[in-house]
Amino acid sequence: MPLEELKRYASQVKKLCDKEKYGDAVDLLNALKEEKITKELLESSKIGHVVNALRKGAQTSGHAEIAAQSKSLIKQWKAQMAQNAGGGDNGAPAKVQKTESSSQKREKEKEKTSDSKDDFSLGASIQPTADPVRNKSRELLQKALLVDKDKFSPQFVSLMAAKIEEAIYNFHGNSSSDTKYRNKIRSRYSNLKDAKNPDLRDSVMTGVISPDKLASMKPEEMASKQLQELRKKFTKEAINDHQMAQNEGTQTDMFSCGKCKSKKCTYTQLQTRSADEPMTTFVYCMACGNRWKFC
Numbered sequence: 261m262p263l264e265e266l267k268r269y270a271s272q273v274k275k276l277c278d279k280e281k282y283g284d285a286v287d288l289l290n291a292l293k294e295e296k297i298t299k300e301l302l303e304s305s306k307i308g309h310v311v312n313a314l315r316k317g318a319q320t321s322g323h324a325e326i327a328a329q330s331k332s333l334i335k336q337w338k339a340q341m342a343q344n345a346g347g348g349d350n351g352a353p354a355k356v357q358k359t360e361s362s363s364q365k366r367e368k369e370k371e372k373t374s375d376s377k378d379d380f381s382l383g384a385s386i387q388p389t390a391d392p393v394r395n396k397s398r399e400l401l402q403k404a405l406l407v408d409k410d411k412f413s414p415q416f417v418s419l420m421a422a423k424i425e426e427a428i429y430n431f432h433g434n435s436s437s438d439t440k441y442r443n444k445i446r447s448r449y450s451n452l453k454d455a456k457n458p459d460l461r462d463s464v465m466t467g468v469i470s471p472d473k474l475a476s477m478k479p480e481e482m483a484s485k486q487l488q489e490l491r492k493k494f495t496k497e498a499i500n501d502h503q504m505a506q507n508e509g510t511q512t513d514m515f516s517c518g519k520c521k522s523k524k525c526t527y528t529q530l531q532t533r534s535a536d537e538p539m540t541t542f543v544y545c546m547a548c549g550n551r552w553k554f555c
């Protein structure tokens with residue numbers, strides 16, 4: 261429909277509205293229903309505003325039939341414009357671009373959500389290596405250890421995951437493509453995350469079972485029953501280590517001293533705040549006596 265004709269329709273509808281002769285609009289509405297419309301035509305002719313005014317006037321003055329027809333006409337136009345914008349074959353590039361950018365935005369928002377979900381489930385970012393297979397392993401172990409995420413700080417969990425992975429990697433000849441390496445990562449992962457076996461996680465996280473010991477443990481040793489026996493043995497050994505170090509805490513090479521760069525440190529974890537917050541890790545450098553803590 262040419263713009264001029266549409267403008268004439270618009271002014272006729274407006275006249276009926278002004279005179280409140282809503283009932284006489286039937287023919288105009290029927291004629292308009294037959295026409296295809298574009299966004300440009302709708303905007304230039306202002307027919308949309310006029311028909312909407314007709315709908316409101318008809319509604320309040322009890323011309324329900326006219327109101328319904330006006331409403332369905334507006335709905336029809338909206339559908340036509342959505343189709344034009346979606347199909348992009350109506351020579352309206354601006355609209356098409358807008359559609360694309362908003363769908364791209366939705367994609368980005370989706371990515372953002374899944375990213376933040378990953379961050380949440382991992383607690384802290386992993387301690388990366390140059391090997392993507394090893395990084396994946398660290399991610400797995402970190403997820404398993406995070407079953408106790410309320411007990412330990414995310415940074416400490418990330419550090420322990422890296423230490424366990426490193427121990428397994430060393431145990432299997434420094435090769436991440438070795439099937440034995442992969443199997444061991446998988447078996448440690450499933451045992452560590454086992455909700456029915458908190459003893460294993462606990463023993464590893466508190467240093468009773470060192471990463472090296474965990475790397476060499478047989479599957480049956482990680483199961484809850486045998487673990488109890490091992491815990492007794494390892495606890496005794498840990499106490500001996502502790503006495504040799506003559507310092508409070510468990511000896512470790514997980515940290516390096518900020519002052520002297522030594523890796524000979526001991527650490528203890530204490531619940532210094534309320535029970536539902538992560539523990540604080542206290543580290544003591546055996547080389548220079550430097551102390552620090554993190555949580």
Ligand SMILES: [Zn+2]
Pocket residue numbers: 517518519520521522545546547548549550
């Ligand atoms: Zn030091």
